[in-house]
Amino acid sequence: QQQVKQSPQSLIVQKGGISIINCAYENTAFDYFPWYQQFPGKGPALLIAIRPDVSEKKEGRFTISFNKSAKQFSLHIMDSQPGDSATYFCAASKGQGAQKLVFGQGTRLTINP
Amino acid sequence: GAGVSQSPSNKVTEKGKDVELRCDPISGHTALYWYRQRLGQGLEFLIYFQGNSAPDKSGLPSDRFSAERTGESVSTLTIQRTQQEDSAVYLCASSLEAAQYFGPGTRLLVL
Numbered sequence: 001q002q003q004v005k006q007s008p009q010s011l012i013v014q015k016g017g018i019s020i021i022n023c024a025y026e027n028t029a030f031d032y033f034p035w036y037q038q039f040p041g042k043g044p045a046l047l048i049a050i051r052p053d054v055s056e057k058k059e060g061r062f063t064i065s066f067n068k069s070a071k072q073f074s075l076h077i078m079d080s081q082p083g084d085s086a087t088y089f090c091a092a093s094k095g096q097g098a099q100k101l102v103f104g105q106g107t108r109l110t111i112n113p
Numbered sequence: 114g115a116g117v118s119q120s121p122s123n124k125v126t127e128k129g130k131d132v133e134l135r136c137d138p139i140s141g142h143t144a145l146y147w148y149r150q151r152l153g154q155g156l157e158f159l160i161y162f163q164g165n166s167a168p169d170k171s172g173l174p175s176d177r178f179s180a181e182r183t184g185e186s187v188s189t190l191t192i193q194r195t196q197q198e199d200s201a202v203y204l205c206a207s208s209l210e211a212a213q214y215f216g217p218g219t220r221l222l223v224l
Contacts, residue, residue, distance in 0.1 A: 006155075032211045043117075043204055043215035044156070089155060098144030098163055098208050100172070103155040 004092050006104025014112050019077040021107045023090035026071065030092040034101070035064065035075045038087045047088075048075075080111045115139065117216035119205050125222045126195055134190045134219045138207030145188050146206040146213060147180055156204060162188060195223045 005024045013019045023033075031052055036044035050057045050064040050073065057064045063076040077084055087106045093099040118137045126132050138145045147159040158172040162182040173179070177196075182188040192199055200223045206213040 034212065036215075041217075043217045046212055046214060049212060091156075093211065097210055098161065099211070100146065100158040100161055100169055101148075101156070101213060102158070103148075105155045106153075 004090060004102050004104045006090050006107060008107060009105070010108040010110070012110045012112060013080045015080065015082060017080050017111075019080045019084065019109055019111070020074055021088055021090070021109070022072065022074045023092075023104050024070075024072045025092050025102075027092070027094065028071070029094040030102075031095070032093045032099075033064070033066065033073050034091050035062075036089045036091065038089065038106075044089060077109075080109075082111045082113050085109060085111050117205055117207050117214055119203075119216040119219050121219060122217065123220045123222075125224065127224055128197060129194055131191065131193045132195055132221065134192075134203050134221070136188045136190070136205030136207075136216060138186065138188070138205070139214060140186075142207035142209050142214075143185065144208045144213075145182055146208070147188070147190050148204045148206065150202045150204055150218070152201075159190070159203075192221075195221075197223050199223050 034049035035047045037047050038044040048059045048062050052068050061078045066073045087108050089106050090104040091101040093101050120135045146161040148156040150156050160170040160180050177193045180190045202218040204218045206215045
């Protein structure tokens with residue numbers, strides 16, 4: 001019940017295309033869902049996060065879509081650029097304030113020029 | 114402002130030795146977390162601190178692992194009698210609320 005399942009494991013997208021990464025969870029107590037971007041040799045950087053009271057959140061080229069009934073959420077990267085090539089992790093936590101994050105296994109995204 | 118810092122950035126040690134990893138959180142962040150990331154894997158939670166107390170240490174893999182936090186700032190993760198399976202990147206994060214901000218990690222290699 002503590003797992004977050006992420007797919008695909010790897011993804012190749014052409015420059016200018018839309019990259020879509022999906023995550024699914026089982027624990028209905030989860031109520032905070034962030035996405036992180038990690039470049040090789042660096043720590044994960046918080047990209048965007050959502051709570052279940054909204055179905056979509058957009059920040060620049062990055063959008064989270066959230067489906068509470070299906071217990072799924074996804075990251076969409078519009079107009080993908082070579083600089084977006086990185087590993088992306090979804091995560092989830094429960095409760096307000098400071099709580100541990102449960103991470104997906106990651107998606108290695110490559111944007112071809 | 115300054116982000117989360119960790120030291121050392123890299124550590125090579127021999128099996129059986131003890132190691133100490135340090136984390137300096139973002140100033141004012143009351144919560145501090147330790148995670149482990151094995152090569153090509155996701156992040157595994159180890160322990161988190163709220164202030165100086167550790168409400169959740171459920172992720173510590175064995176009693177060889179311990180952590181402490183003093184003065185609501187710096188934290189130290191100690192691994193005793195290191196084993197080769199301890200080789201990983203150890204990541205620290207801090208937060209004021211739900212959003213966690215990570216440091217660059219300490220890359221530990223146990224020979």
